Amino acid sequence: MKGEIYRKGGEDDEKRCMALTLAAVMAFSVTAFGASNPAQNGRWESAYGNGTASAYKKMYSIYARSILVGYTKLTVPKEAQGKNLYLAMVDTELWKTKGTSEYFKGSLVEWENFQVKQVYEKDLQNVFKVPLTKDAITLEVTYLEDRGNQKVGQGISVVALGGNQYENNLFADQEDQLFVEDLIYLYLSPDLKHEVEEVPCTIDVTIGADTMQVNGKSYPLDVPAYINDAGYTMLPMRALVENLPEEVQKKVLWDGQSKTALILCGMTTYRLTAGEKEAKRNGDKVILNTPLEIKDGRVFLPLRDMVMFWDNGKNSWDASTKTVHISADLVHILE
Template sequence: MMKKRCMALTLAAVMAFSVTAFGASNPAQNGKWESAYGNGTVSAEKEMYATTVRSMLSGNVTFTLPQEAQGKKLYLALVDTEDWLSGGEEAFYYGFLEEWKNGDMKMIYMKGEGNVFTVPLTEDTMELKVVYDDERKAGRSISLVALGGSQYADNLFAEYEDQLLVQDLISLYYRPDYKNEIEMVPCTIDVTIGADIMQVDGKSYPLDVPAYINDAGYTMLPMRALVENLPEEVQKKVIWDGQQRTALLLCGMTTYRLTDGQKEAEKDGQLWMLKSPLEIKEGRVFLPLREIVTFWDQSNIQWENETKTVHISADMVHFLE
């Protein structure tokens, strides 16, 4: 079974409020959707994983369904996010779905023909744990799609094309089992307060919003620009959930979850207290310098007061394949 190209839904003329379409450029995660059988919502708790080859990965999705949808079915599949968004063809991945109710597992849905999951809609709220059990691809992510078309019996989205339902529900990374599977990569970073460029290992990268010093006196650095411009060998990724105002980060072997305005964060799933929370300035996420350098086991900071420049040197993890 191969996926079809995404097409955004057409809003019904009678809608009195805006609806987030399922289209690839605007997925409906944590938003509203419509179908010929009424309107509902979908929300997703996305996670970033550092994993061994033998582990199984999962993400949680909650549907709020209109009464008209009951008796219909959802046809769901797992896809590689990058392949889907680029419009390439990709076979659906292996896995299974667990339906939960009030903290208890109600049903397990196994893959059908072509790795498609058929989920009957019987209630107004449905909680699914989506479990991925297929090939691990370092640095890639898995998205959940809803299949359209009348070839599926009682399909909730019979009148629509295949749609991206939750983007980047599960992100895939390797965590090595032994120390000899990694090496340390030295890196230098130079960021000047107010400058429109930063340097990583002597190479310049543009900043549309410069670093600054906040009211509490903390040096604030642009999170995405700093992480994504690290050396190519370094395992890294940033996912921003605008609905939850939460950043998910991977640096080396460590994953982080940080939320706007909150000092309580997570580091590899454990509580991690920040001296100062992340801040959003002109649409960009900034983190305090003192928190950013904890992303690496070995790092050193130097401050050049005359030029107001931060010099960071650090050893970063490179996974040996």
Template sequence: MMKKRCMALTLAAVMAFSVTAFGASNPAQNGKWESAYGSGTVSAYKKMYSIYARSVLIGYTTFTVPKEAQGKNLYLAMVDTEQWKEKGTSEYFKGEVEEWEDFQAKQIYEKDQQNVFKVPLTEDSITLEVTYLDERGEERLGKGVSLVALGGDAYENNLFADQKDQLFVEDLIYLYLSPDLKHEVEEVPCTIDVTIGADTMQLNGKSYPLDAPVYINDAGYTMLPMRALIENLPEEVQKKVLWDGQSKTASILCGMTTYRLTAGEKEAQRNGDKVILNTPLEIKDGRVFLPLRDMVMFWDSGKINWDASTKTVHISADMVHILE
């Protein structure tokens, strides 16, 4: 049975992390873009925000521009990540774009009637502050706001005149729900059983496949594939995994809580506060594995038991679901 409880005002949990992005001719997401005027790179400082927090939703992105591309223009728009990836199109969201230099605003770029921003490429490195100002209603719950570079020769002196529109920074800002005084939450019971060496996991009695088997690391801790654990949580639970392959950092939304873990580092973050893990996140055979005991102990009422006879870990926890 799900248990309801009222929540006091909760401030937005903010998680910031570096990510790479990609251009149309670089689907490997290695942080490079290519045009007829040379290759450049793009990196972003992304954030997770509650859609009910009274805060400004801002992400930062930095472009390195080859000499050949300087003098051209970049045309940027903010889109719904899911719609863009599924349909290749989306409405353009309202916002603001400013160029920053030495931690100070240098230039404000005006948007046109379609909310497209024209950014002249005048330096070898350009840092932009991108602010999302569109609606934050229920329809935005669980959505990412991505930055798209527009292609085509309809735009004056466009860097990507001979290319299609392309996703430049995925989920520059990710929106999730945080309860306020008017909201209630319910606790969703969750039980997980994983067996060492198995290629499946049991969640609330249902079997889910794993893309890599569970194992015990050299320190004696159970390691479970990251996406399998988070993405297979009950549908009612808010969840999201963002992985930065460059810094080897995982940013995770689970219920109302955000986590930041980096491979090989015991220091992590929970809702922006520092926590120390017993064992760090690990990468094995190209897969990212979470330290199961540490993650479960972070959850409200999380419990974990070990059955040595079957080499099975049994987990129980109450996950939070926010009611409308």
């Protein structure tokens, strides 16, 4: 039976600067398979003994769209020390929907005080055994599978396996507990050659309405758009990105610890932080007219700024209906 899940805010992870072949960023969440609530601040905790076992990840800077390396910090209660964690890399969607996936090839390295402390070996099934000798460890996870058969937009998660088939397993009597969702995200890197096509997109957003229109189709909004104090239209972040035409590759990643959003859209990445006008587009600094905002626990994007970043992005305002009309060309990457 799965352990009870508690949602808590994450602690500040250790700051470190590591040279990567491919610089990357990934907002993250940690949950248990089957959990119904999204993670908050990048941390989920699973009840264990008199305490909790948890996994936590921090967002790093972005310069590319295909993330091959991710970092996670694991913490366990005192009674868990002396046990082993068995970690595997799995396909995010398969694991979330079916609870099963092949285990991918990769490497697992423990860092301590900005230095490599331990390189872990995997078994024939690509499962890593991690002895728990202290209450917290920081791990670098690298994806090493052949990229030729990857799916566009494939998420790779790390799961702590349950079951008594593993020696002295921390979760021997429980189902898989810690699930670090999309620790690695296999999007498309600029150096990979793919054909692309432009996808025309029109968006209509009315202030206070509970729907938005994309290419003439209506999509529900759980919270409406509003006009902020600076006079700019603010739209729920996930609604804007996830309701774009389905053939456009897109992804929304949120790090509640740093209040930073990473948005992947077509061939472009955006990094925005709440309260800051300085943002990044494909790693290059840009200045927003108004920053990303958090209101009533939801993240809102400055609609005008986002549209101006898109190719041929245009917007107009109908004062009589309080409706913003947007048109832009988005990119569809052909597989």
